[in-house]
Amino acid sequence: MVETDHNENMQGVRIVGAAKLIYGFLLGVVVLGALHLISKDAGADLDGFVDALHLDPENHMSKATLHLAGLNQRHVEAFGAGTLLFALLEMIEGAGLYMRRHWAAYLTVVTTGILLLPECYELAQKISASRSIIFAINLALVLYLIYQLRQNRQ
Secondary structure, eight states, X not given: OOOGGGHHHHHHHHHHHHHHHHHHHHHHHHHHHHHHHOOSOHHHHHHHXXXXXXXXXXXXXXXXXXXXXXXXXXXXXXXXXXXXXXHHHHHHXXXXXXXXXXXXXXXXXXXXXXXXXXXXXXXXXXXXXXXXHHHHHHHHHXXXXXXXXXXXXX
């Protein structure tokens, strides 16, 4: 992917990389801010957060947030640490894709491809516009990166 004669074809990879960098950074900032704001009564804080934002209780993120309401502080901190690691992975993928590195495309294909499995399960449970859009975007991303990797092998 580092070859200069394919620069025109690689602009899309750089855009995906920039988007992943921004997403990872913003996710990390939000998680750090949330962990800082959550008091010892994390359950009440998360319940209030879901209510204040008028989140759809059927949304998988809302369900995850409501599920967290029943967890203790240590569980919330572990969830936050996992989410921070995910944000870091997004930023690593983004930086690698932006610099047009093969390893980043392979890493993104594998990690995003793995995440398609729970998305398929969620769609099978209940089809919604948001689930369908997220699945379509991630599937398109994986297919696009596979296409780019194959083009650069030739």
